[in-house]
Amino acid sequence: MKLRKQFMEGLITNNPVLVQVIGMCSTMAITTSLFNGVGMGVAVTVILTLSNIIIAAIRKIIPDKIRIAMFIVVIAGFVTCVDLLIQAFVPALSESLGVFIPLIVVNCIILGRAEAFSYKNGVVASFWDGIFQGIGYTAVLVVMCVIREFLGAGTFGGGILNGGDGIQILPEQFPMGMLTLPVGGFLVLACLIAAMQWALSKSKNKEESK
Amino acid sequence: MSNEVKTKEKVDMDPKYIITLTVTLFITCVIVAGLLGLVNGVTAGPIAEINLQKTQEAMLAVVADPDNTTFSESPLENTQAMTDAASAAGGTLGDIYEVQVNGEAGGYAVTVSASGSQGTIEMMVGVDASGAVTGVSVINHSETSGIGTKVVGNEPTASGVGVLDQFVGKSAADGTLTVGTNVDAITGATVSTRGITTGVNAALAAVGAIG
Numbered sequence: 001m002k003l004r005k006q007f008m009e010g011l012i013t014n015n016p017v018l019v020q021v022i023g024m025c026s027t028m029a030i031t032t033s034l035f036n037g038v039g040m041g042v043a044v045t046v047i048l049t050l051s052n053i054i055i056a057a058i059r060k061i062i063p064d065k066i067r068i069a070m071f072i073v074v075i076a077g078f079v080t081c082v083d084l085l086i087q088a089f090v091p092a093l094s095e096s097l098g099v100f101i102p103l104i105v106v107n108c109i110i111l112g113r114a115e116a117f118s119y120k121n122g123v124v125a126s127f128w129d130g131i132f133q134g135i136g137y138t139a140v141l142v143v144m145c146v147i148r149e150f151l152g153a154g155t156f157g158g159g160i161l162n163g164g165d166g167i168q169i170l171p172e173q174f175p176m177g178m179l180t181l182p183v184g185g186f187l188v189l190a191c192l193i194a195a196m197q198w199a200l201s202k203s204k205n206k207e208e209s210k
Numbered sequence: 211m212s213n214e215v216k217t218k219e220k221v222d223m224d225p226k227y228i229i230t231l232t233v234t235l236f237i238t239c240v241i242v243a244g245l246l247g248l249v250n251g252v253t254a255g256p257i258a259e260i261n262l263q264k265t266q267e268a269m270l271a272v273v274a275d276p277d278n279t280t281f282s283e284s285p286l287e288n289t290q291a292m293t294d295a296a297s298a299a300g301g302t303l304g305d306i307y308e309v310q311v312n313g314e315a316g317g318y319a320v321t322v323s324a325s326g327s328q329g330t331i332e333m334m335v336g337v338d339a340s341g342a343v344t345g346v347s348v349i350n351h352s353e354t355s356g357i358g359t360k361v362v363g364n365e366p367t368a369s370g371v372g373v374l375d376q377f378v379g380k381s382a383a384d385g386t387l388t389v390g391t392n393v394d395a396i397t398g399a400t401v402s403t404r405g406i407t408t409g410v411n412a413a414l415a416a417v418g419a420i421g
Contacts, residue, residue, distance in 0.1 A: 029354065066231050070238055077242035081249045088253035091260050096359065099328055099352035181357065181398060 003128060010132025016109045017140040017189075018196040023109040027141060028185035030100050034157045037145035038138070039093040043086065043101060045134025047078045048110050049127060054078075056118040056126035071114040072105070079105045109137060140192065147188050152179030264349050265334070269319040272336030272345030273309055281319060282308040286420070295419035299386070300324060301412025304332065306420070315339060318420070320413040321349065326405035328352045331362075333406060335377075335413035342381040346374045346410060358402035367394035373403060382414045 014020060017027050026044075030036045054074050055062075062070045083101045087094045094101065104110065113133055118126035149155055154175040156167050178184050270276045285305035296303035304321030311317075317338040323330045329352035336344035348362045364372040373396050380387060387407050389395045395403035 061234065063227075063231050063234055066235055069235060073235070073238050073242055077245055080246055084249050084253040084257070088256035088260070098354075098359075 002125075006125070006128050007132050010129070010134075010136040011139060012136075012196075013200065015136045015140065015196065016112070016133050017137060018193050019200070020109075020112065021193070022112050023107050023137060024189070026100055026103065026107055027137075027144065028182060028189060030097060031141055031144035031148055031185060031188075032152070032180045033096075033149055033155075034142065034145045035093070036096055037141040039090070040097060040100065041134070041138025041141045043082055043097075044104055044107060044109065044137055045131065047075070047082055047104055048113060048134045048137075049130030050078050051075045051110055052113060052118040052126040052130035053123055055114045056121060056123045059119050062119070067119065068111075068115075071111055071119075075110050075114070076105045109133065143192065144185070144188055148179050148184055151176055152184055153177075261349075265321070268334035268347045268349045269307060269309075269336070271347040272319060272334050273311075273316075274336075274338065274344045275311060278312050279316070280310045280313075282310070286318075288416075289419070291419040292416045295415040296322060296412040299412040299415040300408040302330075303412065303416050306416065309336070309338075317344065318417050320416060322409045322413045322416070324405045324408035324412060326351060326353050327358050327399075327401035328354055331402070331405045331409065333409045335410055337413060337417045340381070341383075341414070341417060342379050343377045343410060343414070346377045346406060348374075348406070353399075353402050358399050360396050361399050361402040361406060365396060367396055369394050374406065377406075377410050380410070380414075382418050387411050 010016075016022055017024070023044075026040060030040050051071075051074050055071060058070075079102065082104075083094075086097075086101060113129060117129045121129070146156065150169065152175055154169055154171065156169055176184075179188065269281055270279070273279045285307050288303055288306065292306070293303050301322045301324040304323060306321070307319045309316045309319055317336065317340075320335045320337060321332065322335060323332040325331070330350075331348060331353065332350040333346060333348045335346050338344050351358070351362055353359055353362060361373050364374040367373050367376065369376075371394070373394070376394060377387070380392075384392060387393050387410055389400060389404050389407050393403065393407050
């Protein structure tokens, strides 16, 4: 029952990107092809889960006054590990995400969840929190990628399908290249957040009227 | 008297507590550093291999006739004049390999880096015996995904020529290459294009300073 609540929180009611509005920088910057979105999502989910587990495990011995410094050391350690592993075993991903993998260190989702959740909860709950928040983040990235790729380049599955070029759906002259630029990221994200808030307030009203 | 009390309040942190803080943070750092060392040990080999392979591929990509081309085993020794020439042009000189076409000296493959929009772009510039560029390819970069990466991926500029391909045939005789005058940029990625241009200038300058 509690798991289900955590799952719903991560994916919908307390979605890191659309409701908590954290992790904006990477969301905007890398969501230009499906490959980037999935890769970034998985990398963040792994790091978030690991750092959540470790922080929950050592939360009793972390002195309150230096907790942020401790979080950052743990997070930076995991990010560097994942960065090295990606460079060694998935070079294509490291090439296309570039500097945004090391920058996961300052992705507020991870520090935010450490402070808001795993510092106050047990290891198991923190593990699931990492997984579900990560899935919520990945889901938003994938939706952003699909929309921006489709409208901006007219393709689907860039970087994965059709030998990396993606499947061309719209004719070449139709897409608006603007959507793959940062401004397109702002527009798509704004629309998603608006849609999410509308849906949330609607379901809230429904519950109240019952 | 009241002053004394105030000072005492300021230093209400127990020295023991401060030591606990320091030791906890120190131990965490040591553990994390150990973990990083371990991961680095596992990944250093594959990463070096990938970089070596990238260098080889990049060298083959920038010569005019890849099938009949070989490269010197080890890079040339960079002289002060070469390094200075490259820095004067705005780039940093890396390794220079001699190119042999059908066994004869056929120019150089120059690794050079210059700053792009997000960080340093490391690239390979092929220069033939007459001093003209035979090709440009990017080895390492951290340009913005979807924008600067267009330059790295050699996408065509407004004139229809690949942004990296447009350098082919240019030589020191063309004067300093500049985006906007004799180099076309990719829309939205001017800074990345400028980085490549700086690199090419530096490579040509370095080759000009050889022997």
